[in-house]
Amino acid sequence: MYPPFDDLRGFLAALDAEKQLLRIDRPVNPEPDLGAAGRAVANLDGKTAPALLFDNIDGFDDARVALNVHGSWANHALMLGMDKNSSIKEQFFELGERWQKFPVPVDRREDAPWQEITVAEGINLFELLPVFRLNPADGGPYLDKAAVVTRDSADPENFGKQNVGIYRLQVKGPDHLGIQSGPPHDFGRHIVNAEQLREGLPIAIAIGNDPILTLAASTPLEYDQSEYEMAGAWRGGVPYPIVRAPYTGLDVPWGSEIVIEGEVHYAEREYEGPFGEFTGSYSGGRELPVVTVKRVHMRRNPIFEHLYLGQPWTEIDYLLALNTSVPIHRRLKADFPEVEAVNAMYTHGLVTIISTRVRHGGFGRVVALRALTTPHGIGYSKIVIVVDETVDPFNLEQVMWALSVKVNPEFDAITLPRMYEIALDPSGHPQGVNGRLILDATTPRHPDRRGEYSQPVSAYPESAAWEDLLRELTR
Template structure:
């Protein structure tokens, strides 16, 4: 171990050097600070200013994490924008902070195939240094704040929530680790958004059929890959913990038992709130500034009763800002949406080259694929709409040829402007499942889907004229290197 919570490992597949696997938030923050990707605010700040700082940092190119050492009215520090730049995202995986987005996508895709890597169970962890079971007051422990101006209160926007399947509570694979918004409704009471297509929504519906509560552990301030996986769409019976080990390049994550309910939780978390989702009870929740860049309305949501809070000494509260893209939530969910959709498509259509689902949690998706025959691009898009995530979230799908980089919007626009005949290449599929937080869904939870086939026509589709692509002149790569070196020399 090079420092507490960090492990250096040899990179597999013949690559040289080492990468880092983080077992807690603090060790990752240390790396961010060493790389110039974390700033400290040492003066006392009003909690209402923290949301503005999260927005401001995301507005900057490669914006840093912002660590607030003193928050007025509270005892403990706050950090935001931890995942809020491509530089931070690369460092999370132990890569150079200047690694291009497509390279990060390809590396995540490679590590995805290392699944499963079973976690290491540890008997105790720093999160259990302090446990409160009586006179619980969440405000005594967590430095809570309003994220956006018209939020109905303080929200936990970056929690990793552990819950078990009510019909199979001992199943390791069916234990869910997910991120769902939670409104603080009192000193020992929370609201939770558990939508029907969420794993926790399925678990809640099973429990309510039995009129039973759902035990949960709400973990705050986890290591960066665990938080990343908690918001990643995978199959219901797949373990997020096994994926954390895979995305850590084969290093198992560490888990431990929660203090009172015995749920298996990330050992490196700063705070663990234990409690129950009450069955068949709904209370008003929201409005809340959400990831599409608008406020969700007030609606009836499930209720959580807190029964215990455990935490490290001087716990760090990590939360994220949500707003008009791009903000931290977009960096967090960009590639962890793209890679699973790519893997699901690739299983059916091996011709698929890459998937860019970085836009508004996959409401917009760009797929790059080889085309075997006429209509192939549209078939790929329709398969995307049958995936668990795509069914609800994907609304606008653009399909491009394999020589188009879906992460390069200039190339995508070139394909759109030179390959699309609006009369035959644009399709609308009406009355489909949708994301209720998308303000264009009407009614909420229903979408019309748009498919744009921007691939080159192939028979038996009518090919009205042949096109020959331009290729770079000989020597282009050599001159890219020469000019890059000249630029570096000029900037010294």
């Protein structure tokens, strides 16, 4: 429907044409208006909620703010060039199909729009950007939808190991940031490798990107898989445009609105947080790495894109929904061809639902245990629900039916105590350690002969034709 977008502005124009962008011209204060608006738009219909573009920010003559760009299934579909009414399941399989094109070589360019303005001295992010707290008890303003680019200091020429990820950055001073890193994340590995060499880590922070790049940057890929080459695959095989950042030499998106270059300090940690996280709770504070900003590049009249987080659902739940589900599905499908689909949309996959054909008795729990060893499952899949292939994992009514009648708690609830899990989950005890729960809601198969499932209710064959007719009549 639409060609791939090289920048955020092109996508906003497409959203506008599809009536999926709401322009706010009235004057607004960065706090509390922008955070309040982020929560408010998340409360609207998740199928059609629009993106928001604020053109009149108090204290900033030029800068604009975009919120909720990925925050509905309509916007998610338009990002992929699909009809905005495409179902969740259709979008899931579309992403999976496009993955087959990976890797797609990048499109290297010389000049970028964000090179229009460069600030190298007297950097003050509070003056350059309309930073604000998303939720009232945040420890400070954050950059939370930036593509953070770093290289593996132990293998700096390996393009695949150059990481592009979404990590929260607390703005602590005019040129001073705190950044969250976790051991399973590629950025966390880059920190370790740089400190083993006793050196700082160059970093580039790209804000206001095209929607596919943000999707790829938030996807759990293999350590040596390039997010830029994945973005090309998800653009339908169209190479992704990048350009080399002048201070760090890192590869950054060509179409960004703002690019910040700097260095992560060697062996230095500072208290960071609290921050209202995707779990719906404040994550508290920790000793985390520190960044000094060396350069700020930006377009004229830049668009500062932000991501609202809070009690689900919010924009992050759409952004991290299918790009979390598809990698788990691919891993499982490679080992178990019977697996049909994976729904890891709920709170970044803390609940993961898998539909599969059942090869033999106990097969569902075997599949679930494998899910716990996938790159994302290691840190996130706290509760895994396995259902038959006849159950649509994206249809919660069907999933709840399977849980209601297929699960015998005595046999089908399997707990694994004291496993590693992301520290952001407030139920951890201590945080970073949690149990795992598998609920096997598949129909028992030989040699498991439990239950009375031999006579399922079947509908008239003509029901399918009637369903099509009724859909047409009610359109």
